[in-house]
Amino acid sequence: xxxxxxxxxxxxxxxxxxxxxxxxxxxxxxxxxxxxxxxxxxxxxxxxxxxxxxxxxxxxxxxxxxxxxxxxxxxxxxxxxxxxxxxxxxxxxxxxxxxxxxxxxxxxxxxxx
Amino acid sequence: xxxxxxxxxxxxxxxxxxxxxxxxxxxxxxxxxxxxxxxxxxxxxxxxxxxxxxxxxxxxxxxxxxxxxxxxxxxxxxxxxxxxxxxxxxxxxxxxxxxxxxxxxxxxxx
Numbered sequence: 001x002x003x004x005x006x007x008x009x010x011x012x013x014x015x016x017x018x019x020x021x022x023x024x025x026x027x028x029x030x031x032x033x034x035x036x037x038x039x040x041x042x043x044x045x046x047x048x049x050x051x052x053x054x055x056x057x058x059x060x061x062x063x064x065x066x067x068x069x070x071x072x073x074x075x076x077x078x079x080x081x082x083x084x085x086x087x088x089x090x091x092x093x094x095x096x097x098x099x100x101x102x103x104x105x106x107x108x109x110x111x112x113x
Numbered sequence: 114x115x116x117x118x119x120x121x122x123x124x125x126x127x128x129x130x131x132x133x134x135x136x137x138x139x140x141x142x143x144x145x146x147x148x149x150x151x152x153x154x155x156x157x158x159x160x161x162x163x164x165x166x167x168x169x170x171x172x173x174x175x176x177x178x179x180x181x182x183x184x185x186x187x188x189x190x191x192x193x194x195x196x197x198x199x200x201x202x203x204x205x206x207x208x209x210x211x212x213x214x215x216x217x218x219x220x221x222x223x
Binding site: 048090092107 | 145147154155156157158159162200210211212213214215216
């Protein structure tokens with residue numbers, strides 16, 4: 001079975017802190033994605049990556065950056081956390097650009113105080 | 114913006130078929146319809162997808178209207194473990210982007 005793991009289930013950070021959210025997949029997938037999920041807004045795509053060192057902006061990239069130095073790992077970075085970045089963050093991966101299925105991790109609930 | 118419209122909530126009795134509707138009136142000819150679900154405290158899980166023909170797998174059936182402007186996900190014998198939020202998604206053509214809306218919260222009751 002494909003496994004997508006995220007470094008933390010719950011995280012509490014202070015305003016202005018730099019925050020790293022880590023995601024690892026174990027199935028050699030090419031594509032990886034970061035979403036955030038907020039009540040009433042559904043899931044929104046932040047960034048995605050088709051290959052190592054490649055990244056593409058999603059629908060809401062402002063305030064975020066990403067890093068993909070290894071194929072299995074995709075990191076989401078909040079350079080200076082703000083309270084409006086309090087959210088559930090979900091990582092996903094898919095085999096290739098032509099693959100139909102995205103596999104999601106369990107999510108990280110981030111609270112910025 | 115999401116390209117799909119779903120009812121916010123539905124109920125279904127255990128053992129009965131759950132029929133979840135979705136409108137996607139602006140879908141393009143080469144865009145697929147996907148269904149995912151999200152059980153509480155978990156990440157979304159892929160269920161099924163289709164282009165224009167009806168599809169069936171071990172989890173569900175997908176019925177797409179001939180004009181492709183709407184579809185229905187059918188869970189033939191709903192169980193309590195099917196209680197979840199169900200998302201109908203149109204895949205953006207030539208990309209890997211899935212645009213999630215707010216979904217339908219399905220409650221299966223005993």
